[in-house]
Amino acid sequence: FDIRLLLDAGVRRSRAEFAHQPTTRAELLALIARIRLRLGDYGAAIAVLDQQKSALFSAPPAVQIESLQLRGDALRLLGQPAQCRDLLMAHEDQLDERGDAAKRDAADYESVLGRCERALQNRTAARIHFKHALALRESQAETGAEPAESLVDLATLEADAGNDKVALAGMNDALQRLRASHNEQGPLAVSIWQNLGML
Numbered sequence: 001f002d003i004r005l006l007l008d009a010g011v012r013r014s015r016a017e018f019a020h021q022p023t024t025r026a027e028l029l030a031l032i033a034r035i036r037l038r039l040g041d042y043g044a045a046i047a048v049l050d051q052q053k054s055a056l057f058s059a060p061p062a063v064q065i066e067s068l069q070l071r072g073d074a075l076r077l078l079g080q081p082a083q084c085r086d087l088l089m090a091h092e093d094q095l096d097e098r099g100d101a102a103k104r105d106a107a108d109y110e111s112v113l114g115r116c117e118r119a120l121q122n123r124t125a126a127r128i129h130f131k132h133a134l135a136l137r138e139s140q141a142e143t144g145a146e147p148a149e150s151l152v153d154l155a156t157l158e159a160d161a162g163n164d165k166v167a168l169a170g171m172n173d174a175l176q177r178l179r180a181s182h183n184e185q186g187p188l189a190v191s192i193w194q195n196l197g198m199l
Contacts, residue, residue: 022055045074069109081119088113100140107136145183148174
């Protein structure tokens with residue numbers, strides 16, 4: 001089956017079946033937008049988020065923050081890092097960092113904001129966001145492999161600056177973190193190995 005056809009059907013069904021359940025509709029559309037991003041369909045992800053807008057007015061703050069983060073990531077991946085940065089900076093004060101779920105959301109948000117700053121070659125600003133994301137991830141009761149993503153982000157900044165030895169150490173730290181959480185699979189592990197090879 002074609003997953004994209006399935007996602008399109010999900011968008012249509014959300015409109016028909018959840019017209020009177022805006023929170024459920026907003027959550028479903030956020031999930032579809034996230035999958036679209038992972039498939040590389042960045043424009044389609046933004047189109048889904050545009051459809052989500054009408055359902056966001058009554059959605060919980062966490063869903064609204066996730067929607068902003070997804071839109072920012074799509075803009076960055078479409079080569080519009082300045083728009084990403086401006087969007088996320090305008091709403092950064094809405095982040096809630098109380099409780100592990102909120103910390104996870106805030107860390108994802110800060111990570112995307114840091115990547116937009118990195119794409120704009122604002123390394124100092126990017127480092128601040130990446131370190132904030134790492135601190136949020138490490139402060140959770142169950143940290144798992146999530147801090148490894150922040151370690152990769154910080155290491156890429158070192159590579160950008162030509163500090164290859166520091167970058168290499170950072171990538172190895174990220175790999176060790178993945179191994180410690182028994183999570184040495186998936187796209188993050190592939191990214192680490194690619195970066196290790198290049199370094």
